[in-house]
Amino acid sequence: xxxxxxxxxxxxxHFGFETVNKNQKESLVRGVFDSVASRxxxxxxxxxxxxxxxxxxxxxxxxxxxxxxxxxxxxxxxGDLAAKFSHLVGDDGQVLLADINDSMxxxxxxRLLDSGAVGNLHMVQCDAQMLPFPDASxxxxxxxxxxxxxxxxDMALRSMERIxxxxxxxxxxxxxxxxxxxxEKIYDTYSFRILPMMGQLIANDAxxxxxxxxxxxxxxxxxxxxxxxxxxxxxxxEYHNMTGGIVAVHRGIKA
Amino acid sequence: xxxxxxxxxxTAVLMAAEGAINRSLELDPASARDLTDLSGTVLAVECWAPxxxxxxxxxxxxxxxxxxxxxxxxxxxxRGGLSDFLTLATAEDPAVTLINSDLEIIxxxxxxxxxxxxVAKMQPDWEAPLVEVLGDVAGHQxxxxxxxxxxxxxxxxxxxxxxxxxxxxxxxxxxxxxAELEYFYQEIDTLVLKVDRLxxxxxxxxxxxxxxxx
Ligand SMILES: C[S@@+](CC[C@H](N)C(=O)[O-])C[C@H]1O[C@@H](n2cnc3c(N)ncnc32)[C@H](O)[C@@H]1O
Numbered sequence: 001x002x003x004x005x006x007x008x009x010x011x012x013x014h015f016g017f018e019t020v021n022k023n024q025k026e027s028l029v030r031g032v033f034d035s036v037a038s039r040x041x042x043x044x045x046x047x048x049x050x051x052x053x054x055x056x057x058x059x060x061x062x063x064x065x066x067x068x069x070x071x072x073x074x075x076x077x078x079g080d081l082a083a084k085f086s087h088l089v090g091d092d093g094q095v096l097l098a099d100i101n102d103s104m105x106x107x108x109x110x111r112l113l114d115s116g117a118v119g120n121l122h123m124v125q126c127d128a129q130m131l132p133f134p135d136a137s138x139x140x141x142x143x144x145x146x147x148x149x150x151x152x153x154d155m156a157l158r159s160m161e162r163i164x165x166x167x168x169x170x171x172x173x174x175x176x177x178x179x180x181x182x183x184e185k186i187y188d189t190y191s192f193r194i195l196p197m198m199g200q201l202i203a204n205d206a207x208x209x210x211x212x213x214x215x216x217x218x219x220x221x222x223x224x225x226x227x228x229x230x231x232x233x234x235x236x237x238e239y240h241n242m243t244g245g246i247v248a249v250h251r252g253i254k255a
Numbered sequence: 256x257x258x259x260x261x262x263x264x265x266t267a268v269l270m271a272a273e274g275a276i277n278r279s280l281e282l283d284p285a286s287a288r289d290l291t292d293l294s295g296t297v298l299a300v301e302c303w304a305p306x307x308x309x310x311x312x313x314x315x316x317x318x319x320x321x322x323x324x325x326x327x328x329x330x331x332x333x334r335g336g337l338s339d340f341l342t343l344a345t346a347e348d349p350a351v352t353l354i355n356s357d358l359e360i361i362x363x364x365x366x367x368x369x370x371x372x373x374v375a376k377m378q379p380d381w382e383a384p385l386v387e388v389l390g391d392v393a394g395h396q397x398x399x400x401x402x403x404x405x406x407x408x409x410x411x412x413x414x415x416x417x418x419x420x421x422x423x424x425x426x427x428x429x430x431x432x433x434a435e436l437e438y439f440y441q442e443i444d445t446l447v448l449k450v451d452r453l454x455x456x457x458x459x460x461x462x463x464x465x466x467x468x469x
Pocket of ligand 1: 074075076077078079080098099100101104126127128129143144145146149150151
């Protein structure tokens, strides 16, 4: 579907809790990340008091990526996961760091060069809904804290399934539904009051972070996402809750 | 797969332990060389009560990697209950104990004994990395435990067993997850307080300004 038909059909989607036109959302999302790209890592750390490193590490373990494989990290942002994968796949493998946002990729490129990542890394600016890679060409796809920003998540999941090799795996790391009501309440306070204020203080951009908090709430819960992955054609789908379900990592295999 | 525990907490503990071991390897070139000789070794430790599976992998660069999930073929797998592992941990001679214990060994025990000998010789600084990932209280408690485990033979296995069981029950069993959440909540509490204070200060200021204008 092109932007044009989208605009004409006037299809709406959620931008946080505001309902907006679908293609408006894409530029809004881009705007949000553009404005915080260089401060993103600092914010990311603060956002979860460093726990995101644990969530990402477990996701990487579940990927079981081996030397020589091709790994695609979608919505890869500043390249946290890509740096680890670059090391894991070695000289014979390759890592594709993909993001819709050019300024995120630029920060990522600089950081990865600094961290001494090897020459097996490539940056690709693209949209998760329309991945520009051949069918059955990728061993492992990861998308960490990125799916919630994608307008048409089903379309994105189908696109991922298409480019996976048979037996290849998809890992989705994403905020999810806390399994405990107390946790949910604390989490809401954090997301809706504290996070925007920290955003204001540090990135001088409360709106961006309020948007992040709200898009967390709009994200499908564990079982819904599991169903969506199955609908996209993936098999043996499963998920692991982490930190009381604040975050879940879903895994599905291409049949 | 470890289904009883929150992967984030297990990961935190393993990451901390791994950090401590690798850091002390940097200070101990002889042990580091011994470990490099074992590179490619995948050791699976399977505890059935509490149910927990951990992999120790010696990487090509001689670093030790600890993980709760691996699909690599294992060089050796050790199975047993917690008390078997603790008996082993507090034994004078780990190699002999291993052979005489109830632990089930699948595969070649040579790399296991070699690995044990290396780690037992080292005196890793458990504290800093543990506190870093787990927060002060839990981190300190666990560091003490690890220190005792690796001071082979000097701790009565009874007291060690009790402490470790307590730790695993309180900190490790995780619905809701304890250790890292506690830290997370503390951060939130502090933030909420700060924000509240800031808010009232701003209000007072605004009030004063209003009064002055009038
Ligand atoms: C919260 S960041 C996550 C970055 C990184 N994966 C991490 O975990 O630290 C979300 C990223 O998603 C990207 N993004 C948003 N919509 C996208 C889309 N439709 N396709 C690809 N990337 C997208 C943003 O540019 C941003 O870099």
